[in-house]
Amino acid sequence: MTSFNRSTSRRLKKLTQIPSVWEGDRRPLSSSPTQPRDSEANGECILWVDGSQGIVRGMDVIAPDIGPEAIVRTLMRAMEHPHSPAKPARPQRIVVRDREIQFYLRGVLQDLDIAIDYAPELPLIDELFRGFSDILDSQIPDLPPQYAQILQDKAFAIWQAAPWEFLEEQQILSIEINKWDVGTLYASVMGMLGMEYGILFYRSEDSLKRFRAAVLKDDESTQRLEEAFLKQDCLFLTFEQADDTEEDEDEIGDLADLPLSEIDPTFGNIHPLEGLRSVLYDEEALVVLVALESLSRFIRDHRRQLHGASFPTLSRRYRISIPQSEESTKSVSITVSTMPQMAAELEEMAGFGVEAQEIEDSDSPTFRSLRDDLIPEDSFLSLGVVSWEMLEYLYKGVNCHKVGEIKQVGDGLPVILIQTSRPKAKTVIENLEAAGGLKAICFNPGADPFDNNRYDLGLLQTQNDELFLFGEFLDDEPTHVEARKKWNQRCKNTKGYCGLIIAKGLTGASRGNPQLKDMMALFEARSLSPKDLGVGTLQLMPQLQFE
Structure with missing residues (x-):
């Protein structure tokens, strides 16, 4: 068992020993299944509380796989550098509710003249953790739990289909839904530039065109671009590098070069009055779900035509099932269509529509332009x-x-x-x-x-x-x-x-x-x-x- 250095023990023994009982424990912050797997709520919290004065002296949030040394490190800070208004001190008695922690602390603290006792309940810490759990469990998850897994699956299906390999941002696809107060979404695929990957589902043509016009202005400042970004009216799916990826983002280069296991999809909403939020509510989740499924089918059915040099006129209707829906409707009819005319308008806005100039030289017949x-x-x-x-x-x-x-x-x-x-x-x-x-x-x-x-x-x-x-x-x-x-x-x-x-x-x-x-x-x-x-x-x- 690891023990303190002698110099550390001497330093701690110099602290004033106060006639108080401290409660200490380590337990999960939340066991709620609605919390994301990478959420900080899935960590463990270490608390040291002065039961005599009713104050928290030390607290840490750690990963579940960290060893018992962590509870001692937090205790040392609680003694030497406690949270205000407590003063540095060491207690006469410590009470824990875990036998293993009790025996561990007895071995580590044996030179500090502190009694280490066991109690099945710790009133102050129990009350604090109930409060923590209530706060964490009341947080709204990023995705409704009943749709989270299927939305993740549909997102990865889009990632593997990689529509950005043949669709440019201005080549818009309309997705006619006519349900949940949504008429038609206008999908813009990001990723052909190898920078940001995802799909923006605009709720109106006007919002799409206004944003395009704003970003194409040469005199736009960063502040105005941010303002234009927040004035969009759309749902979105974007892809990012997973947080637990060890490689430096600067060294990875193109996100598309990463394996699927290192890609994280993110869903959200942008609205002029709401701003940006990376949370989807029930109806929004259903809208994105049927949009992604119909888009995946459309890409599968028309991949060859969409790979062509021109943006063709295509349209297809799909019947999409609605999973775990509380409504009587079990499926919805969705129509996906290409929008060549809008693509031409957006290209004209960006100045793309200029053909290469022909070179006129009758003495050089071996090339055309x-x-x-x-x-x-x-x-x-x-x-x-x-x-x-x-x-x-x-x-x-x-x-x-x-x-x-x-x-x-x-x-x-x-x-x-x-x-x-x-x-x-x-x-x-x-x-x-x-x-x-x-x-x-x-x-x-x-x-x-x-x-x-x-x-x-x-x-x-x-x-x-x-x-x-x-x-x-x-x-x-x-x-x-x-x-x-x-x-x-x-x-x-x-x-x-x-x-x-x-x-x-x-x-x-x-x-x-x-x-x-x-x-x-x-x-x-x-x-x-x-x-x-x-x-x-x-x-x-x-x-x-x-x-």
Whole structure:
């Protein structure tokens, strides 16, 4: 048994011993089944009370699996640093209601001249714990107990369906319910940007559009954005990293990379007059439940159509069962529909609806247009090399688009690395595959007539002969100049073969240095010189144009 150091015993014996009896106990705060499993109410409370004066001298809340030493630590604070208005002191007698605690304290406190007695009841502590339990048990749970488990299950079904992989926030789905004073909900899916994952169920089109307009204003301050956020009228489901996950959130990067066991769904409501609350009441829980179930079925039935380049017109009616309902109605009919017209309106508000400018040059028939909408703006970009050994691993474990046998000369295959979030990386890969794959990589001269700067423009040419801008580099920047020299030499070694690697992990610990597990696709291609491409110097204007 652990005992006090002699110096600690001497220090405690110097405290004034007062003629009082202290009650001590350790017990659960609440046994209510309505408390969440990670709630602090499921901890245990240690109390030391001066029964003679009727005051609490020390209190701690601990996890149930902490050993008996905890009750001694709290007792020491009750003696040396008690809660006001008590003064430092040690009692003549201690009473506990647990035989194991009694024997443990007798062994630990044997040098302090304190009697340790047993009593089946502790009147003061019993009364205090009754009060604690009443307070805790009267707290409203985050979800109604009768719907909590099924709502969790529906949330995880949505997480696994991952609608954010193919639906953007402005691609709204209407969910017609017509029950519980709710007409139609307008679902906006968050997550394609790889930042926040969830679904907002707006109660009106007006609320959705007003919030979109507010966040798109350039002059919005943080305070005004917060005000706009709280003026939304919606129910929500969001996903967060579980509190007990050991990894640092900054090191995880994309939440979608975590296993299901480390994901926590959160439900709630936002209303201009209520603000934000992470609690759903009975009717709200039923509304979210049938909305999630009908949305899951709609995604299952129309996943292929929703994956397309355009947002199609689709509609489907479902009969959804209502579990444990006190109403006579056992099911409700729900209609889920896409809203292409609203999506177009929201895209126009955001300025998305501008088509790529066509490049008019009759002497360059090998491509149709120059675009800058393939590579996400916030991507990490680098010129480098993949060793021949690593290349073999990529062939075995990554989505590879090979162009043929490459002679292994030099230190490896020259590559352009594009690192972004996982959802954006998947979109880039899908767009390249839809264009037939990657045909060539080229660095072409560019000029800005406004500041007289000269640029080295990185271009990707797809198999359908479209050109995409992936980077703008000052042509006299030393780091880039050196990287370009190495690129040219490596391409010469490989007889013009090079590659493009698309990787995830932009916000994680592997940012700028993706590991094999982060690499999602390799597109092999040919390296073209500006002469081979034959487009001349490009002018950097509001749109890229030829001289």
